[in-house]
Every structure is written in structure tokens, then in C-alpha cells.
Amino acid sequence: EGLAVMIDWIKARGPRPFLHNVELEIDGPLAPKVWSKKIL
Numbered sequence: 001e002g003l004a005v006m007i008d009w010i011k012a013r014g015p016r017p018f019l020h021n022v023e024l025e026i027d028g029p030l031a032p033k034v035w036s037k038k039i040l
Contacts, residue, residue: 026035033039
């Protein structure tokens with residue numbers, strides 16, 4: 001029952017914009033070029 005209430009609350013609230021609070025460096029030979037060159 002508690003999970004159903006939480007799901008209903010999330011649906012009613014709707015999505016929120018994602019905040020990029022943390023600068024994260026992922027660098028390595030296996031990292032995609034999109035990440036290492038910061039294309040996104």
C-alpha cells in the first residue's frame with residue numbers, strides 16, 4: 001500500500017528538470033568519445 005501511495009504521488013507531481021550539480025570527469029581508454037570530448 002505504501003508503494004502505491006508513493007507511485008501516485010510521483011505521478012501527480014510530474015517530472016522535474018534534472019540539475020547537474022556535480023562536475024564528473026570520466027576519462028579512460030574505454031570511455032566513449034561523447035563523454036571525453038563533452039559533446040553532450
